[in-house]
Amino acid sequence: MVKGRERELLSAMFDAAIAAAQPDKCVPPHLPAPPRGRLIVIGAGKASAAMARAVERHYPGPLEGLVVTRYGYGVPCEHIEIVEAAHPVPDAAGEQAAARMLELVRGLRADDTVLCLISGGGSSLLPLPLPGITLEDKQLVNRALLASGASIAEMNCVRRHLSGIKGGRLAAACHPAHVVTLLISDVPGDDSCDIASGPTVADPSTRADAIDIVRRYGIALPPNVMKVLDSAAAESVKPGDPRLAGHELRFVATPQMALEAAARVAEEAGLAAYILGDSLEGEAREAGKLMAGMALQVARHAQPFAAPCVLLSGGETTVTVRGDGRGGRNVEFLLAAAIALRGESGVHGLAGDTDGVDGQEEIAGAYFSPDTLERAFDRGIRPLQSLDRNDGHGFFQALGDSVVTGPTLTNVNDFRAILVDTRS
Numbered sequence: 001m002v003k004g005r006e007r008e009l010l011s012a013m014f015d016a017a018i019a020a021a022q023p024d025k026c027v028p029p030h031l032p033a034p035p036r037g038r039l040i041v042i043g044a045g046k047a048s049a050a051m052a053r054a055v056e057r058h059y060p061g062p063l064e065g066l067v068v069t070r071y072g073y074g075v076p077c078e079h080i081e082i083v084e085a086a087h088p089v090p091d092a093a094g095e096q097a098a099a100r101m102l103e104l105v106r107g108l109r110a111d112d113t114v115l116c117l118i119s120g121g122g123s124s125l126l127p128l129p130l131p132g133i134t135l136e137d138k139q140l141v142n143r144a145l146l147a148s149g150a151s152i153a154e155m156n157c158v159r160r161h162l163s164g165i166k167g168g169r170l171a172a173a174c175h176p177a178h179v180v181t182l183l184i185s186d187v188p189g190d191d192s193c194d195i196a197s198g199p200t201v202a203d204p205s206t207r208a209d210a211i212d213i214v215r216r217y218g219i220a221l222p223p224n225v226m227k228v229l230d231s232a233a234a235e236s237v238k239p240g241d242p243r244l245a246g247h248e249l250r251f252v253a254t255p256q257m258a259l260e261a262a263a264r265v266a267e268e269a270g271l272a273a274y275i276l277g278d279s280l281e282g283e284a285r286e287a288g289k290l291m292a293g294m295a296l297q298v299a300r301h302a303q304p305f306a307a308p309c310v311l312l313s314g315g316e317t318t319v320t321v322r323g324d325g326r327g328g329r330n331v332e333f334l335l336a337a338a339i340a341l342r343g344e345s346g347v348h349g350l351a352g353d354t355d356g357v358d359g360q361e362e363i364a365g366a367y368f369s370p371d372t373l374e375r376a377f378d379r380g381i382r383p384l385q386s387l388d389r390n391d392g393h394g395f396f397q398a399l400g401d402s403v404v405t406g407p408t409l410t411n412v413n414d415f416r417a418i419l420v421d422t423r424s
Contacts, residue, residue, distance in 0.1 A: 016262050017258035020253065020260075021412040023054040026184070027182060028054060034061035039059070039061060039115060041117065042170070044118060044119075045125065046070050046119055048118070048119055049067060051182065052065070055117070056077055056080060068082075068083045068101075068122075071086060092135060098126040098127065108177035118181055118199065119410070120412075121411060123166070125196075126170075133225055137224065141162065141225065152318075153188070153191065156194045160236050161207045161229060162228065166197035167197065167198055167203040168236055171200035182250050184412060185251060185253065188316055188413075192249055204239055274305055274312065284333040285333070285336035289337070291311065291337055291418055292418075298311070299344060299345075312416065315414060319359075326393040329414065331365060331393055331396055338373060341370075343372075343373050343374060344370060348418075352365025352366070354413060355411035356406055364408075366403055376399060379398060379399070
């Protein structure tokens with residue numbers, strides 16, 4: 001590879017991963033046939049507005065509906081109302097949209113169809129609390145969960161049992177209409193009940209599981225929230241509930257599809273590409289150290305793969321917040337990897353969230369190269385201190401190595417690529 005082209009190639013792979021999950025490409029093949037009655041379109045998530053636009057462009061019959069997406073992710077639609085709300089900490093706009101969505105689907109008939117468009121981010125965008133819990137309580141819970149180090153599955157288990165719309169409750173409200181849910185997955189293992197906390201999916205977990213998670217991570221919840229969580233009202237809709245009979249789930253885009261698209265870009269450039277997993281979890285900094293160790297083994301011993309090659313992975317790591325920096329799980333992963341590599345020649349990396357937002361910043365991720373640490377020291381930046389402060393964004397932004405995409409209108413979780421090329 002020509003020296004200096006590494007960043008260009010890694011960026012092209014990231015772009016290909018995002019393009020593979022664009023709603024205009026992946027939604028149309030999964031649209032249902034027109035029903036005898038009405039078609040109502042509802043949905044939530046960072047990709048939901050773009051999904052709604054794809055439905056309008058390709059669906060042959062009349063339709064109406066309401067979807068809620070993140071601020072800045074809305075796109076114009078003619079028949080489906082688009083509402084924007086806050087993510088990752090919910091706001092009143094999301095709460096009001098969730099209440100309106102429930103009202104929209106109540107009173108439907110058996111010959112009606114509800115098309116539900118679900119993608120990552122929907123948990124925060126549909127923050128309808130159970131009676132006894134306020135929006136402020138939900139905001140506190142979300143902040144505590146995000147800082148706890150809990151996995152996305154654990155966080156969503158708690159969210160489902162505090163919600164008036166998630167955990168299958170939205171699907172139950174649609175009964176007796178036929179429900180078809182189109183999913184763009186952003187969760188490890190593509191577990192449908194974890195995507196947006198499963199508003200139209202039966203939930204096998206229990207409120208006891210949610211309480212156990214709260215206690216395991218030492219999450220301090222207000223007494224009124226704990227009271228609701230420990231009540232029968234917190235129990236979600238379970239598998240076998242007759243109100244969900246005949247419900248269809250269709251995955252239209254997944255992290256694996258995105259990684260395969262990225263792998264094709266690498267192979268076209270003459271590099272072997274190895275997908276190590278589409279659902280890797282754990283602490284971001286520990287995952288970074290692990291991936292760095294694998295890259296070193298490839299570079300120095302041609303094991304388990306020979307260079308030149310690209311190591312690809314997806315999933316959703318977590319960050320236990322300890323410092324006061326500006327960070328996200330992808331930049332935390334990259335900074336830990338760069339520190340562990342210590343400037344190893346020929347190893348470059350890029351990681352980013354396919355929705356364009358890593359943590360709470362409008363920055364998708366970042367890039368590192370063999371001279372990353374040297375350039376940081378030259379600017380008076382100490383990498384270990386940046387990692388201790390969870391300041392990945394501050395670190396890479398100071399070096400000009402942030403990756404900024406803007407709203408991508410999709411979300412298939414994190415993308416991580418480590419390029420090992422010892423020929424240079």
